[in-house]
Amino acid sequence: MPRSLPMLQIALDNQSMADAFKSTRLVAHAVDVIEVGTILCVAEGVRAVSELKALYPDKIVLADAKIADAGLILSKMCFEAKADWITVICCADINTVKGALKTAREYGGDVQVELTGYWTWEQAAAWYEAGIRQVVYHRARDAQAAGQNWGEADISAIRRLADMGFKVTVTGGLALEDLPLFKAIPIHVFIAGRSIRDAADPAAAALAFRERIAALWG
């Protein structure tokens, strides 16, 4: 796949390694990024990262640890477990962001700021200034459950982040039919979780995402 296409990430929000492996066995070949979701991190701890990287060394493995503090220690734990990318939560002190980024550079990894919940454009400018180049635009799971759909406010925020120079990952109950909404924006990664994991044929669901991405961005 050409580099300019948005990548596809599977979010493993499973509650056990066994359950996660049931998904990755079927879809790992069809995705670019394997995400150790926060739920799996809490369920199994950082061994989830090392075991998935051991199984899939050619994939980007992302630890969605949503680091809020202790940036140096938590990022080191994740990178020692062979994470390629890690996430820091948007409300973290800028020193936490800087600490995680410093560690990432030592390990040749990268840090994404996870835009779940409350954040400001002033913070976004500070992240960029600190050296952050990846953000995750996240329509909160609990906001989804409360009935909030993708809207123009999401699209314009994502465009503004891309215009600032960020590589933007988009996630939050993303279905195949949502992809055209983002067509005019150079999205870095799309995350699909339940729409792939819970599909009758997860591999086919992942390939359908790739094909739609290629058709829209190719």
Next chain:
Amino acid sequence: MPRSLPMLQIALDNQSMADAFKSTRLVAHAVDVIEVGTILCVAEGVRAVSELKALYPDKIVLADAKIADAGLILSKMCFEAKADWITVICCADINTVKGALKTAREYGGDVQVELTGYWTWEQAAAWYEAGIRQVVYHRARDAQAAGQNWGEADISAIRRLADMGFKVTVTGGLALEDLPLFKAIPIHVFIAGRSIRDAADPAAAALAFRERIAALWG
């Protein structure tokens, strides 16, 4: 100890169960609350909560999961593991807070909003309105490392939270000599981590905290 005294909480920010147990063996008897720190959560997963509650059933066990999303699932995982209290991070969507609180009520537990990093008084009012009664005022570890000390801004924020009706836990590199700063405020819980865990005699350090608390608030 009378109920009106601030309680003492030990933060277990260890990177393994074995290391955590080295601390709890020495100090569990001298504290009211045993906190499974975020670092220990990431290191070992939610089994850290169930194992510590199994060892210390008479203590309040707190899972500092700093939940940012998926409030229903993550809170259920923590309460199923027998956590008494859990934390939600301050930037979480209000629906995440409500989801965690709903689960807490089903299990007879409670939810603390963890004030690490960026938050607003408008959010604080929304948390109270949603039913939150506990907050954790947290001087960020990375802010501490950057040289920011306890100051009048901290004290007045803590007082304002208490005046709003919150039971306030105070933490963030708290040393014995910092306690008098908070004397005029009805603090709910003081958290000590490294100042107890890394002491030459951790049990004596914990008892020294209790004595100072009794002297100041008794």
